[in-house]
Amino acid sequence: MSDGRLPRRRRWVGWTVGIVLTLLVLALGWVTIRGIGAVDNLTHVAEQSSDLKAAIAEGDLDRAADVSGSIARHAASANDLTSDFVWQGFAAVPFVGPNFRAVSDIAAIADSVGTDALTPLLDVAAEVDLASLGLSGGAIDLAPFATIREPLAEASNVLDEALERAEGIDADATLPPLADAVREVRTNVTEAATVVGTLNGAAILLPTMLGGEGPRTYVLAMQNNAELRSSGGIIGSIALLRAENGRISLERQASTLDFPPLTDPLPLSESTVALFEDGPGRYLQNLTSIPDFAEAGPAIATRWEGVFGGPVDGVIAVDTVVAKHLLDAIGELSFGPFTATSENVVNILLSEIYAAIPDPVVQDQVFAQAATGLFGAALAGGDPRALLGALATSADEGRIRIWSAHEDEQSVLAASTVGGTLPADTDAGTHVGVLINDTTGGKMDFYAHATVATAIGSCAGTPTTQVSVTWTNDAPADAATALPPYVTGGGNFGVPPGSTRTLVAIYGPEGATLSRADRDGEEEPVQTTLLGTRSVVQHDVLLAPGESTTVTVQFQGDGAGERINSVVQTPTIDPPKATREELRCTS
Structure with missing residues (x-):
């Protein structure tokens, strides 16, 4: 006869379930409260990051130090809230775990960057008077570089480690709002690591x-x-x-007319010849077609030495948009019949000059005046902080490339953004690239622009990376008659005036191989080669005014289907931004 009580075993099971449920509820409440606090702190970090960038750009180091201190405090709080054993336990739970891990990783990254990189950097920046760089008169005081070298190196290492950790977060495994936050953190850390890494390299190299x-x-x-x-x-x-001794002077200017085509071309790599035949080896103008500046730099030096003697210690390549960034720091500049500002200098140098001055010889003279004036103004009257910012922006956009004839210096340059070398893939992410080379024989790329889209995933069970480039000729419909022959090419190279002919090359991750290439959905003959261990595919594209075309290439195998760390692109006038899209698998 029962006394109404549950059997001992059932009571034990009931108590256990009750305790577990109670602990689970308590744990959920614990991580919810701490999660709300962590997200609030990280929101403050994100909002104040923009304030910090603005303060640094304006040279207001006092405000930057205050904002940096606040960022560090909020980041440390977020890290504390997401690093206890309860939070880490939820991070190990299937399905929801990646979201908890992502939040704790973001908090740890923000804490590391704020405490170990931003604060020490701003402390040393407050001790270094940038005006003491002495840019006035063309001289740069090299002494401050000794002060900033060690803190820059430490900050660069911290940011590199933070970037590696940020790239290791699988944003695709998290909820959409969190995935966006992960990508934003990754972008911000990448920018900071790039700038500080460049400055660190500069502190090492510049004195010598x-x-x-x-x-x-x-x-x-x-x-x-x-x-x-x-x-x-x-x-x-x-x-x-x-x-x-830190003093820079312009010794000599030359025209490309001083460098006639070579009968015997310079030796070139197999990949360069495969893409562009021997043109870069014969014509000075085409040496920048070479994708790797570690190959292009010494070739440019050889051409100079062949005409004017040498040796030279290195080569620096800059593009026209650098003038825009420098004029942001300098102000107006007059040359020839023009008065240029940061707002109109690109239009003047890449378009208006051809309409106003039809004679190419006179054009070259005005270009020389612009270069001399810009160079002189930067050295004589620019604000050092603004100039450094302009150069950093230019380097970040890939508009400055440097090669050194000295091996120890070149090894540092090759590892930096200004080295212009092909990137190296890592376990944290891969790189793909887009190379654009005009064969119109004119100056029509002022009217052209590109958009780039990437996708990763799996096709037929095989890891796949897809890169799509849309190339557009936005020249006016009457370009053939409205634009000067010097701009359209005048049909001298087999391209109808107003049209553009362009070589669009796309390379994939290291080790991956070409699986499919099409243009507007249709397959067509293409050039293929290897850049190191990267497969590259090049389309020859002819477009009339107003026309657009999309080239899509898929790579499979080793390295494909992994997270894309960056898209390396030819720096066009308006740089294309890479977007993500859905992978298109075809039978």
């Missing part, structure tokens, strides 16, 4: 490269983005710089 241990000479190649080449544009003018 600016002649601190003896005079140096550098060839300065100025690229014209209205006629695109892989690294930015055709070489339109060229000059020789001299650096000694």
